[in-house]
Amino acid sequence: MSFLFRSSKTFKPKKNIPEGSHQYELLKHAEATLGSGNLRQAVMLPEGEDLNEWIAVNTVDFFNQINMLYGTITEFCTEASCPVMSAGPRYEYHWADGTNIKKPIKCSAPKYIDYLMTWVQDQLDDETLFPSKIGVPFPKNFMSVAKTILKRLFRVYAHIYHQHFDSVMQLQEEAHLNTSFKHFIFFVQEFNLIDRRELAPLQELIEKLGSKDR
Numbered sequence: 001m002s003f004l005f006r007s008s009k010t011f012k013p014k015k016n017i018p019e020g021s022h023q024y025e026l027l028k029h030a031e032a033t034l035g036s037g038n039l040r041q042a043v044m045l046p047e048g049e050d051l052n053e054w055i056a057v058n059t060v061d062f063f064n065q066i067n068m069l070y071g072t073i074t075e076f077c078t079e080a081s082c083p084v085m086s087a088g089p090r091y092e093y094h095w096a097d098g099t100n101i102k103k104p105i106k107c108s109a110p111k112y113i114d115y116l117m118t119w120v121q122d123q124l125d126d127e128t129l130f131p132s133k134i135g136v137p138f139p140k141n142f143m144s145v146a147k148t149i150l151k152r153l154f155r156v157y158a159h160i161y162h163q164h165f166d167s168v169m170q171l172q173e174e175a176h177l178n179t180s181f182k183h184f185i186f187f188v189q190e191f192n193l194i195d196r197r198e199l200a201p202l203q204e205l206i207e208k209l210g211s212k213d214r
Contacts, residue, residue, distance in 0.1 A: 017057065017060060017132070018132065021132065021134065022053070022134055023053065023056070023057050023132060026046070026049065026053065026054060026057045027057050027061065029046055030042065030057065030058065030061065039182055039183050039186045040186055040190075042183070042186075043058075043183070043186045043187040043190045044190060045191075051191070052138040052142050052143070053138070055142075055143070055146050055191065055193070056130050056138070056142075056146070058187055059124070059130075059146050059149055059150060060124055060130070062150070062153055062180075062183075062184055062187075063117075063120055063121075063124060063149075063153065065180045065184075066153050066156050066157065066180070067117060069160065069173070069176065069177055069180060070113060070117075070156055070160065072168075072171055072173055073160065073164045073167050073168060073171070074110070076164055076167040077109055077110050077113070077159075077163070077164060078108075078110060079108045079110065079111075081163075082108055082109030082110065082159075082163055083108050083109075084106060084107075084108065084109065085107065085108065085109045085111075085112035085113070085155070085159060086109070086159065086162065086163065087155065087158035087159055087161070087162045087163075087201035087202070088158075088162040088201055090201070091158070091162075091200070091201045092106075093112060093155050094106050094107070095107055095111075095112050095115045095116070097115070097119050101115075109159055109163070113156055113159070116152050116153075116155070116156065117156075119152075120149050120152065120153065123145060123149060124149075129142065129145055146193065147193050147194065150184075150188055150193050150194055151193075151194050151195070151198050153184075154184070154188075154194060154198065154199065154202075157177075157180075157181050157184065157202065158201040158202050160177065161177075161181075161202060161205065162201065178209070181202075181205075181209070182209045185199075185206055185209060185210075189210075
């Protein structure tokens with residue numbers, strides 16, 4: 001069980017994108033355009049770049065962001081406070097990864113998020129799925145892998161917003177959370193990466209964030 005050290009170290013951070021690599025340059029480009037404040041523009045595929053590589057770099061970045069955001073509220077997300085993984089009363093998530101756990105299991109939010117983040121970490125560390133070396137091609141199923149990762153990462157945002165927003169506000173982290181989520185949503189909308197039905201738990205918030213940018 002990993003709960004003993006969760007609050008101090010949360011999750012293993014994703015291995016950093018190596019400096020000097022093309023993906024590192026792409027990440028720097030993403031950070032620079034984000035700094036301009038125009039998130040719609042920041043998510044667009046840079047001219048002449050490979051779509052898979054752009055999605056890979058951003059998926060790693062979102063994983064790191066969500067890891068950090070969830071890390072700030074782990075002490076409030078416990079077996080007692082969150083016995084099921086939910087996003088409000090209407091949405092409950094059961095965990096399955098298709099390999100170790102084939103039949104979806106009902107579990108607490110911290111356990112679900114632990115499973116989820118470890119599962120994502122394993123995918124990101126798999127060089128056959130997320131090649132970090134130049135010239136190594138992405139697998140044919142890369143887009144479906146990335147879509148599944150992003151769909152599941154969305155659930156962590158949804159859980160934080162529905163169950164822990166009071167704690168986020170107490171910690172004065174709401175601006176950070178909102179900016180991260182807005183960036184995430186604009187990105188998945190730009191490339192049509194998450195089915196609209198999956199976004200339903202935060203639909204009102206998504207519409208509000210979008211309307212401010214028109």
